[in-house]
Amino acid sequence: MTTLPDEHLRYPIGRFAKPNEYNAELLAQSIETIKTLPARLRAEVIKLTDAQLNTPYREGGWTLKQVVHHLADSHMNALMRIKLALTEDHPTIKPYNEAGWAMQTDYRLPVESSLKMLEGIHQHMVALFDSLDEAQWNRSFLHPERGVVYTIALSAAMYAWHSNHHLAHITQTMKLWSE
Amino acid sequence: MTTLPDEHLRYPIGRFAKPNEYNAELLAQSIETIKTLPARLRAEVIKLTDAQLNTPYREGGWTLKQVVHHLADSHMNALMRIKLALTEDHPTIKPYNEAGWAMQTDYRLPVESSLKMLEGIHQHMVALFDSLDEAQWNRSFLHPERGVVYTIALSAAMYAWHSNHHLAHITQTMKLWSE
Amino acid sequence: MTTLPDEHLRYPIGRFAKPNEYNAELLAQSIETIKTLPARLRAEVIKLTDAQLNTPYREGGWTLKQVVHHLADSHMNALMRIKLALTEDHPTIKPYNEAGWAMQTDYRLPVESSLKMLEGIHQHMVALFDSLDEAQWNRSFLHPERGVVYTIALSAAMYAWHSNHHLAHITQTMKLWSE
Amino acid sequence: MTTLPDEHLRYPIGRFAKPNEYNAELLAQSIETIKTLPARLRAEVIKLTDAQLNTPYREGGWTLKQVVHHLADSHMNALMRIKLALTEDHPTIKPYNEAGWAMQTDYRLPVESSLKMLEGIHQHMVALFDSLDEAQWNRSFLHPERGVVYTIALSAAMYAWHSNHHLAHITQTMKLWSE
Numbered sequence: 001m002t003t004l005p006d007e008h009l010r011y012p013i014g015r016f017a018k019p020n021e022y023n024a025e026l027l028a029q030s031i032e033t034i035k036t037l038p039a040r041l042r043a044e045v046i047k048l049t050d051a052q053l054n055t056p057y058r059e060g061g062w063t064l065k066q067v068v069h070h071l072a073d074s075h076m077n078a079l080m081r082i083k084l085a086l087t088e089d090h091p092t093i094k095p096y097n098e099a100g101w102a103m104q105t106d107y108r109l110p111v112e113s114s115l116k117m118l119e120g121i122h123q124h125m126v127a128l129f130d131s132l133d134e135a136q137w138n139r140s141f142l143h144p145e146r147g148v149v150y151t152i153a154l155s156a157a158m159y160a161w162h163s164n165h166h167l168a169h170i171t172q173t174m175k176l177w178s179e
Numbered sequence: 180m181t182t183l184p185d186e187h188l189r190y191p192i193g194r195f196a197k198p199n200e201y202n203a204e205l206l207a208q209s210i211e212t213i214k215t216l217p218a219r220l221r222a223e224v225i226k227l228t229d230a231q232l233n234t235p236y237r238e239g240g241w242t243l244k245q246v247v248h249h250l251a252d253s254h255m256n257a258l259m260r261i262k263l264a265l266t267e268d269h270p271t272i273k274p275y276n277e278a279g280w281a282m283q284t285d286y287r288l289p290v291e292s293s294l295k296m297l298e299g300i301h302q303h304m305v306a307l308f309d310s311l312d313e314a315q316w317n318r319s320f321l322h323p324e325r326g327v328v329y330t331i332a333l334s335a336a337m338y339a340w341h342s343n344h345h346l347a348h349i350t351q352t353m354k355l356w357s358e
Numbered sequence: 359m360t361t362l363p364d365e366h367l368r369y370p371i372g373r374f375a376k377p378n379e380y381n382a383e384l385l386a387q388s389i390e391t392i393k394t395l396p397a398r399l400r401a402e403v404i405k406l407t408d409a410q411l412n413t414p415y416r417e418g419g420w421t422l423k424q425v426v427h428h429l430a431d432s433h434m435n436a437l438m439r440i441k442l443a444l445t446e447d448h449p450t451i452k453p454y455n456e457a458g459w460a461m462q463t464d465y466r467l468p469v470e471s472s473l474k475m476l477e478g479i480h481q482h483m484v485a486l487f488d489s490l491d492e493a494q495w496n497r498s499f500l501h502p503e504r505g506v507v508y509t510i511a512l513s514a515a516m517y518a519w520h521s522n523h524h525l526a527h528i529t530q531t532m533k534l535w536s537e
Numbered sequence: 538m539t540t541l542p543d544e545h546l547r548y549p550i551g552r553f554a555k556p557n558e559y560n561a562e563l564l565a566q567s568i569e570t571i572k573t574l575p576a577r578l579r580a581e582v583i584k585l586t587d588a589q590l591n592t593p594y595r596e597g598g599w600t601l602k603q604v605v606h607h608l609a610d611s612h613m614n615a616l617m618r619i620k621l622a623l624t625e626d627h628p629t630i631k632p633y634n635e636a637g638w639a640m641q642t643d644y645r646l647p648v649e650s651s652l653k654m655l656e657g658i659h660q661h662m663v664a665l666f667d668s669l670d671e672a673q674w675n676r677s678f679l680h681p682e683r684g685v686v687y688t689i690a691l692s693a694a695m696y697a698w699h700s701n702h703h704l705a706h707i708t709q710t711m712k713l714w715s716e
Contacts, residue, residue, distance in 0.1 A: 032584060039580035043573040072299065073262070075257055082276070083252070086281035094273040096259070099245075100266035105310035106303040112470055113302035120251065120296030124285040131284035210403060218401035222394040291649055368652075426562035430622070430657065434613055438633070441610070452631035454617070458624035463668035464661040471660035478609065478654030482643040489642035 009058040012168035016161045022137065022153040027129070030160035035126045037163035038118040041068065044170050045111050052177070053111070057169040062102060062172060067109045067166050070098060072114035072121070078159050079121050082128060085141045085152055092142045135177060188237040191347035195340045201316065201332040206308070209339035214305050216342035217297040220247065223349050224290050231356070232290070237349040241281060243352060246345050248286045249277060251293035251300070257338050258300050261307060264320040264331055271321045308335060367416040370526035373518045380495065380511040385487070388518035395521035396476040399426065402528050403469050409537065411469070413526040418491050420460060422531060425524050428456060430472035430479070436517050437479050440486060443499045443510055450500045472483045487514060547594040549705035553698045559674065559690040564666070567697035572663045574700035575655040578605065581707050582648050589714070590648070594706040599639060601710060604703050606644045607635060609651035609658070615696050616658050619665060622678040622689055629679045666693060 004010060019026055045053070045068055053065040062070065077096060084091045101107075129152075137153040150158070198205055224232070224247055232244040241249065256275060263270045280286075281299060308331075316332040329337070362368060377384055403411070403426055411423040420428065435454060442449045459465075487510075495511040508516070541547060556563055563702045582590070582605055590602040599607065614633060638644075666689075674690040687695070 032356075035583055036580040038582060039576045039578075041576075043576035044573055047569060047578060072303075076259065076300075080255065080259070083283065084273070084275060086283060087276045091273070094263070094270070096263060097266045101262050104262065104265060104307060106306040109302060109306050110468070112703065113299040113306075115299075116295045117299030119305075120278050120292040120294075120299065121255075123288060123292035124296075127285040127288050128283060214404055215401040218397045218399075218404060220397075222397035222401065225393055225397060226390060289647070430661075434617065434658075438613065438617070441638050441641065442631070444631060445634045448629070452621070452628070454621060455624045456680060459620050462620065462623060462665060464664040467660060467664050471657040471664075473657075475657030475661075477649040478652075478657065479613075481646060481650035482654075484607075484641040485646050486641060511640045 006058055009172070010014045010061075011165070012172045013161070013164050016158055016165075017109050018154065019157050022157070023149075027137070027153060027156060030156040031126055031129050033160035034122055034129070034156070034164055037071075037167065038115060038122050041071065041118065041163075041167055041170075042115050044167065044174070045115070047174070048170075052174070055173065057173045064170050065111060067169050068111045069114045070102055071108070071163070071166050072117040073101055074098065074162065075118060075121050075125070075159060078155060079125055081141050081150070082125065082152055082155055085126070085139045085150075085155075086136065090140055090142065090149075092144050095143060095145045096136075125159075185237055188351070189240075190344070191351045192340070192343050195337055197333065198336050201330075201336070206316070206332065206335060209335040210305055210308050212339035212342055213301055213308075213335070216250075216346065217301050219295060220250065220297065220342075220346055220349075221294050223346065223353070224294070226353070227349075231353070234352065236352045240348075243349050244290060245281045245286050246348050247290045248288070248293045249281055250345050251296040251341070252280055253277065253341065254297060254300050254304070254338060257334060258304055260320050260329070261304065261331055261334055264318045264329075264334075265307070265315065269319055269321065269328075271323050274322060274324045294351075304338075360441045364392050364416055366436060367419075367530070369523070370530045371519070371522050372458055374516055374523075376512065377515050378526070380509075380515070385511060385514060388514040389484055389487050391518035392480055392487075392514070392520055394405075395429075395525065396480050399429065399476065399521075399525055399528075400473050402525065402532070403473070405532070406528075410532070411529065415531045419527075422528050423469060424460045424465050425437065425527050426469045427467070427472045428460055429521070429524050430475040431459055432456065433476060433483070433517060436513060437483055438511055439499050439508070440483065443497045443508075443513075444486070444494065448498055448500065448507075450502050453501060540569035544710070547598075548702070549709045550698070550701050553695055553702075555691065559688075559694070564674070564690060564693060567693040568663055568666050570700055571659055571666075571693070574608075574704065575652060575659050576705045577706075578608065578655065578674065578700075578704055579652050579713050581704065581711070582652070584711070585707075589711070590617065590684055593610045594710045598706075601707050602648060603639045603644050604706050605648045606646070606651045607639055608700070608703050609654040610638055611635065611699065612655060612658050612696060613664070615692060616662055618678050618687070619662065619689055619692055622687075622692075623665070626676055627679065627686075629681050632680060662696075 020108060045064070045101075053068075056063050056064050057067060073096075077093075081093045084093060106113075132152065138151050140149050140151045142149055224243070227243060232247075235242050235244050236246060251274075256272075260272045263272060285292075311331065316335075317330050319328050321328055321331045402420070406422060411426075412421050413420050415425060431454075435451075439451045442451060464471075479534045490510065495514075496509050498507050500507055582601070587599060590605075591600050593600050594604060610633075614630075618630045621630060643650075671688065674687050674693075677686050677688045679686055
């Protein structure tokens, strides 16, 4: 894996590292991260002016507003994939073109609509996670484009990382502004 | 199409009738219905006791709480399908097992999480609809299990019907109680 | 009481008529009206464009946006007065200058903040109302400028009227536009 | 001022210290604290079980749920006092019995209603603060029971402290549990 010139801007908390094993502590941490993300995100974006929301977090990257809307879309897909894995036998999920989605007109909406989506979606995710037994944590889906099998446990770890990853794009950008 | 013995309970506003043509007025009506559904739904469910939320709307049917959570899940899928149709060339979408989803543990959550999801999701849908030109209204996706091609215009009409269809399950059930 | 030339615009559902007596049915109706107002209001204002929100509901009257913010402020005062009446012996409340409040800068905010206030405030009001016994319904406060004694029962009836009164300003204005 | 035996539990961030002077930096800090409190509070309380919400933060003190509802009630009063100070000439405000209010039945509601109230109320407060000139920051009200004159600037500093004070009751209690 090549380190990019703007690696620290792209990956402020580092790239996702697939856990070697899933123990109760790791899953509990992932759940807590996912549980609190919508409010932690709201606490950061409420401080932003419109000008700041429309500023990219790195040269050529998404604006902070696009980052917020992307989180809603991405975690909507995540919730769906987890539900598919719980109700079908190793389903193949439908990937989506996240760059294309970020160009649609709804990404110009104020962030409130996506903050509400995230509040609701994360409560559903956490309600599911809190009820899973070991066999269910190991249920899985196939991402056909990446050719990767995701268990629900791996998804929990990954979306916890993804939550903090994009939140860090916002906090990092704000820190650079205030310097 | 056979009329079922409990047809009026299952389909309180009638079955969905595919429009013959899509004119500006029909689309505007569909958009307004979708725009106001989350608040109209909230106005009804806030009147319900827990016992009422846990009562099925027909013998063998979902409870009113399951109906609310189903609306969030169904319209989350709808938003995704519309975005797929806008960003890919006639994609095949991934169906989901709505009966199986309704049995998952998150359907026992208080309805607030799904009301928030719906508030956010419908704002995104409406923002997209409000910006579409005729060519975009005709973009489509394939539902592989039903073998049906849905244009975005057809989706708008159908999810407007679907909004009022499930809302009527709730208002109809409440009317029967109060008699 | 003189009927004003624009009486029907000022009082689309008529002026408040003090009930002669408070029975269980009247109180139940008032509670249901108050319970559903925030969602019914949201369902109407979500249909409004910015231009419509900034239009007065009558010549010389508040804009629709000011009406929404006024509802939040007025019912915040109402909640406070009800709590004062429940925790003090016939307190004298502090009136406020509603015309002056409507000129403050926060009345230029998008309506979402006031819709959220109303959702929360009305849930608290209803939780209180649902628990009152007859003696508590008769607890009272004094409005020193009007020289009027309000029991909690009278407040419930009045704020139910006040809810529908201002909602009707909005629906009436929209009807006039669409003609 | 006597230090109490459980001073550190009662005042986890210390008692409020009246600022000697109000400069732009102090006011900006107060505004940012008030702006982010509702989301920071939501991020903490969403982690709590019902049992934890019903646990007092100190022996003989309020439960964490009462703390959340108290914040909504207290800051509702704060918003009102600030608006009174802006629209009347040095008004005398109406104090309230916070211990009595905390015993009312609405304090048994789930916290969501108060979180929504706080989200809305703090947005209004911040919209007002962001627009004040120096003369307005110095407008004041009298708290008749404490015999204290509060300028709006002092209120901003005090409610910023009050926000973090009660939030610390929650985070401190959670830390003690996890030890």
